[in-house]
Amino acid sequence: MLVLEEAVKCLLCHTNAITETELIPLLTSTNRILAAPLLAMVDQPPFPRSPLDGYAVRGQDTEGAGKDFPKRLKVIGTVYAGEVFTGTVREKEAVRITTGAPIPEGADTVIRQEDTDYGREEVKIYRGSPPYENYCCQGEDYRKGDILLESGMRMDGIGIALAASLGKELIEVYRKPKVAVISTGDELIQPGASLPPGKIYDANRHLISGRLMDFGLMPFASLHGRDDVQGMAEMIYKFLGEADLIVTTGGVSVGEKDIMHQVLSLLPAEKLFWRVEVKPGTPTLAAVLGNTLLICLSGNPFAAAANFELLVRPVLGKMTRDKRLEVKRCRAVMENDFIKPKGTRRFLRGYTEDGKVWVSAGNHASGTLMAMVGSNCLIEISKEQAGAGKGDEVWVYLR
Amino acid sequence: MLVLEEAVKCLLCHTNAITETELIPLLTSTNRILAAPLLAMVDQPPFPRSPLDGYAVRGQDTEGAGKDFPKRLKVIGTVYAGEVFTGTVREKEAVRITTGAPIPEGADTVIRQEDTDYGREEVKIYRGSPPYENYCCQGEDYRKGDILLESGMRMDGIGIALAASLGKELIEVYRKPKVAVISTGDELIQPGASLPPGKIYDANRHLISGRLMDFGLMPFASLHGRDDVQGMAEMIYKFLGEADLIVTTGGVSVGEKDIMHQVLSLLPAEKLFWRVEVKPGTPTLAAVLGNTLLICLSGNPFAAAANFELLVRPVLGKMTRDKRLEVKRCRAVMENDFIKPKGTRRFLRGYTEDGKVWVSAGNHASGTLMAMVGSNCLIEISKEQAGAGKGDEVWVYLR
Numbered sequence: 005m006l007v008l009e010e011a012v013k014c015l016l017c018h019t020n021a022i023t024e025t026e027l028i029p030l031l032t033s034t035n036r037i038l039a040a041p042l043l044a045m046v047d048q049p050p051f052p053r054s055p056l057d058g059y060a061v062r063g064q065d066t067e068g069a070g071k072d073f074p075k076r077l078k079v080i081g082t083v084y085a086g087e088v089f090t091g092t093v094r095e096k097e098a099v100r101i102t103t104g105a106p107i108p109e110g111a112d113t114v115i116r117q118e119d120t121d122y123g124r125e126e127v128k129i130y131r132g133s134p135p136y137e138n139y140c141c142q143g144e145d146y147r148k149g150d151i152l153l154e155s156g157m158r159m160d161g162i163g164i165a166l167a168a169s170l171g172k173e174l175i176e177v178y179r180k181p182k183v184a185v186i187s188t189g190d191e192l193i194q195p196g197a198s199l200p201p202g203k204i205y206d207a208n209r210h211l212i213s214g215r216l217m218d219f220g221l222m223p224f225a226s227l228h229g230r231d232d233v234q235g236m237a238e239m240i241y242k243f244l245g246e247a248d249l250i251v252t253t254g255g256v257s258v259g260e261k262d263i264m265h266q267v268l269s270l271l272p273a274e275k276l277f278w279r280v281e282v283k284p285g286t287p288t289l290a291a292v293l294g295n296t297l298l299i300c301l302s303g304n305p306f307a308a309a310a311n312f313e314l315l316v317r318p319v320l321g322k323m324t325r326d327k328r329l330e331v332k333r334c335r336a337v338m339e340n341d342f343i344k345p346k347g348t349r350r351f352l353r354g355y356t357e358d359g360k361v362w363v364s365a366g367n368h369a370s371g372t373l374m375a376m377v378g379s380n381c382l383i384e385i386s387k388e389q390a391g392a393g394k395g396d397e398v399w400v401y402l403r
Numbered sequence: 404m405l406v407l408e409e410a411v412k413c414l415l416c417h418t419n420a421i422t423e424t425e426l427i428p429l430l431t432s433t434n435r436i437l438a439a440p441l442l443a444m445v446d447q448p449p450f451p452r453s454p455l456d457g458y459a460v461r462g463q464d465t466e467g468a469g470k471d472f473p474k475r476l477k478v479i480g481t482v483y484a485g486e487v488f489t490g491t492v493r494e495k496e497a498v499r500i501t502t503g504a505p506i507p508e509g510a511d512t513v514i515r516q517e518d519t520d521y522g523r524e525e526v527k528i529y530r531g532s533p534p535y536e537n538y539c540c541q542g543e544d545y546r547k548g549d550i551l552l553e554s555g556m557r558m559d560g561i562g563i564a565l566a567a568s569l570g571k572e573l574i575e576v577y578r579k580p581k582v583a584v585i586s587t588g589d590e591l592i593q594p595g596a597s598l599p600p601g602k603i604y605d606a607n608r609h610l611i612s613g614r615l616m617d618f619g620l621m622p623f624a625s626l627h628g629r630d631d632v633q634g635m636a637e638m639i640y641k642f643l644g645e646a647d648l649i650v651t652t653g654g655v656s657v658g659e660k661d662i663m664h665q666v667l668s669l670l671p672a673e674k675l676f677w678r679v680e681v682k683p684g685t686p687t688l689a690a691v692l693g694n695t696l697l698i699c700l701s702g703n704p705f706a707a708a709a710n711f712e713l714l715v716r717p718v719l720g721k722m723t724r725d726k727r728l729e730v731k732r733c734r735a736v737m738e739n740d741f742i743k744p745k746g747t748r749r750f751l752r753g754y755t756e757d758g759k760v761w762v763s764a765g766n767h768a769s770g771t772l773m774a775m776v777g778s779n780c781l782i783e784i785s786k787e788q789a790g791a792g793k794g795d796e797v798w799v800y801l802r
Contacts, residue, residue: 030594030609031625034616048772049603055770057658084630084660086590088601102660104590104702106601117658145771153776162775164613165704169606169772173595191485191503195429196572202487202505204448207568210429214563217433226430231483259456259516261483261501303503305564371454372544373447373568376561377552 005279008349011290012318014276015299018292019322022181022248027174030167033159035220036177037325042153047143048169051106055140059098059120059127060089060111066132074121074128083108098127107139114138145169156325181323182224184247185212186239188254188263189303190231207373208253208308212301215312219320219329231255233263237270244272244296248323251316254303256287264289264300273298281387283348284370285311304370310351310382313401332402336361342383343391354383356400379403404678407748410689411717413675414698417691418721421580421647426573429566432558434619435576436724441552446542447568450505454539458497458519458526459488459510465531473520473527482507497526506538513537544568555724580722581623583646584611585638587653587662588702589630606772607652607707611700614711618719618728630654632662636669643671643695647722650715653702655686663688663699672697680786682747683769684710703769709750709781712800731801735760741782742790753782755799778802 006014025039054060061077069075077098083089085104093099093110101107101114112135119131146152152166159167159177167175187209195205206228213226224247229236236255243250255264256278268275273291280288285307289300299316301308313331321329339362344350353364353375361383366375381400385392392398405413424438453459460476468474476497482488484503492498492509500506500513511534518530545551551565558566558576566574586608594604605627612625623646628635635654642649654663655677667674672690679687683706688699698715700707712730720728738761743749752763752774760782765774783798784791791797 031612031616034613046598049770050598051601053770055768057656057660083601084590085588086602086630102658103656104588104603140768140770144766144768146773152773161610161613161615161617162708162772162778164616165606165610165708166772166776168594168609169604169704171592171594171596171598171604173593189484189503191483193570194572195567195570197570199445199449199570202450202482203485204503205568205570207564210567211560211564213430214433214560216560217430217563218560231485257456257502259501261456305568309561309564367543369454369539369543371448371452371539373561373565374545374549374551377565379561 005281006277007281011280015319019319021325022178022323024179025176026179027176030175033175036159038155038157039176039178041151041155044146044148044150047148048145052142053140054101054105054107054114055138056116057102058117059115060101060107061098063113063135065096066129069129069132071130074130077127079127181248184225184243184250185223186227186229186252188229207305212251231261233266236267244293247296250298252300253308256289256300283350305373306370335397336400338392338396341393346390349387350385352383353379354381356381361400404680405676406680410679414718418718420724421577421722423578424575425578426575429574432574435558437554437556438575438577440550440554443545443547443549446547447544451541452539453500453504453513454537455515456501457516458514459500459506460497462512462532462534464495465528468528468531470529473529476526478526580647583624583642583649584622585626585628585651587628606704611650630660632665635666643692646695649697651699652707655688655699682749704772705769734796735799737791737795740792745789748786749784751782752778753780755780760799
């Protein structure tokens with residue numbers, strides 16, 4: 005039986021960060037991980053531009069201008085944003101200019117239109133502007149050769165805007181891991197079908213698939229398998245080399261219907277471990293099959309949920325390089341009591357906020373789902389403790 | 404000119420929470436908002452079930468059992484998970500049972516197989532179990548009639564698992580708001596095309612669209628419009644009654660090319676406000692056109708980004724009922740200095756952590772994008788202050 009940290013280490017040893025990349029449309033890249041640095045191929049802005057609507061001038065020509073002593077300049081043209089004025093602004097000349105337009109050759113500042121008489125052939129300047137006062141330099145945002153986003157960064161609205169500003173339509177990101185989810189058990193019926201006596205609906209497949217979706221990872225496949233050794237081995241075999249990770253639920257304990265041990269023996273699998281020193285979910289089983297990692301969780305819904313956070317999540321974090329998936333653990337002070345026998349390292353459903361943590365109300369049996377609603381963390385009660393009481397400090401693992 | 408809070412209030416007065424709902428496949432419901440409570444139609448589990456592999460018995464028949472004084476029971480059958488044993492367990496009888504199987508009539512606990520001789524016709528019980536010790540009651544997770552999730556809750560992996568456990572294949576959620584994004588300006592070229600002199604790539608459309616995507620809201624449309632009053636009016640007109648919200652960038656100031664004022668005059672629009680007392684982004688313009696709200700942001704990228712957070716985000720929060728979209732504001736202590744003139748309420752790019760906040764390095768001009776990279780908040784410097792220095796407490800608006 006491995007301690008949790010050893011089990012995680014062992015899984016991570018057999019996990020590769022995805023190296024394959026794909027070029028995807030920029031507007032679909034939210035939350036994807038950049039596979040190459042975003043390098044500026046041009047200066048931004050690509051030319052000196054006007055920050056306002058007014059007149060592009062030589063600053064020195066406006067020195068000393070006032071309401072009662074306007075400077076008069078000859079208007080030699082107009083340049084709108086998106087256009088280029090091909091002439092040069094010389095002594096006592098001005099070009100009418102709009103926000104965002106390139107500042108013409110020769111001009112070194114822009115007079116706000118409110119500080120002029122809006123003249124068309126000749127303009128009166130009522131307030132001077134020193135050179136470069138109202139002047140956005142070429143490259144003031146970024147310069148050719150700058151790295152705008154590092155490889156490994158997660159794309160968001162700002163990253164998308166930056167890449168767009170470079171003219172990128174497509175962006176290179178790491179592909180997402182392909183994760184197959186398989187629930188096992190003859191007692192499971194799929195939602196939508198009617199429920200015969202003795203059966204229950206398949207919550208586990210939805211729990212694991214739904215948790216993947218919480219991380220933006222649509223399952224590569226989400227299936228249910230019967231308690232049939234040969235059939236299950238074939239189902240898993242089909243995913244070898246296709247899926248990066250297969251997560252199953254059920255069939256890992258020591259009973260007659262705990263078929264996953266036999267399933268493994270039919271497959272080209274190297275068993276990594278069986279049984280981890282945690283409760284719930286002790287009988288977790290893990291194996292590696294070529295490039296595909298297989299993690300078999302307990303069929304108890306909370307055991308599956310807890311071990312997904314503790315064991316599967318770090319694997320997904322390494323595969324995706326997405327920092328949001330890394331396990332986040334912190335200390336918190338218990339606000340209520342929980343009693344358990346010594347000798348097992350127990351994980352409980354809890355809610356944490358502001359350094360405090362509450363054990364979730366309701367039934368903590370590992371077969372129940374309801375106590376997970378509104379829970380935002382797992383509370384750890386160590387092997388040595390016989391529970392924890394109000395005021396005790398514990399580790400919490402954030403969801 | 405409105406103060407920010409008045410502008411938000413005015414927008415929210417003209418914003419309706421979406422009431423239309425849609426039935427969607429359960430596994431696509433991540434982050435969607437439940438439009439009806441999730442009501443249990445059955446008990447969960449639907450029958451008393453075994454928490455382990457062993458023998459279902461009457462507890463009283465095993466009282467006093469020990470390694471040296473086994474109790475002998477007649478094995479009258481086997482029940483696997485997913486099956487039903489139709490007989491009744493009577494005095495000194497046992498039924499072989501697997502985890503998750505219904506506990507047969509008459510039995511009131513289960514003996515762990517490790518505490519037996521695994522007998523097939525007769526089983527020796529080495530350790531007794533009182534009634535209901537190893538017995539998951541019908542309805543121990545939830546009972547028929549319980550409300551499992553309230554209407555208005557955001558779906559996640561746990562919610563998906565709960566709905567699946569009820570047999571739901573489809574789930575009723577509020578539809579997402581339809582948001583159209585339109586960038587304006589003749590200077591804008593779309594990514595992928597080559598860049599003629601005087602032009603820049605269209606970052607704003609991608610910034611606003613990308614930010615919507617950060618919130619899981621794929622834009623209903625994401626378009627660029629030229630500086631053409633008639634054309635822009637027609638573009639907006641097409642979305643009336645179709646989009647819930649139209650967000651534009653550019654053309655809202657006082658220049659010759661600030662066409663949005665004229666565009667509004669061609670449309671059946673009720674102007675809500677023009678100019679908000681914030682910097683950057685003062686000239687924000689808002690109008691309502693039937694059931695469609697129109698918010699016209701400044702064309703400066705940071706002005707558009709900041710006012711998206713301050714003005715558009717609350718509107719999206721109300722429309723979607725998604726609490727993650729509500730504006731989150733807190734106090735933080737400045738770790739560096741920023742100087743500004745008095746008289747304007749200024750919002751800066753910053754990074755906050757642990758109650759501290761740093762003004763982002765780099766160029767704070769409202770036309771620049773780079774200083775937004777790595778920023779996770781807006782820092783507010785009030786109208787009355789001439790900046791803020793290390794140690795000063797300020798408001799920060801979390802992204």
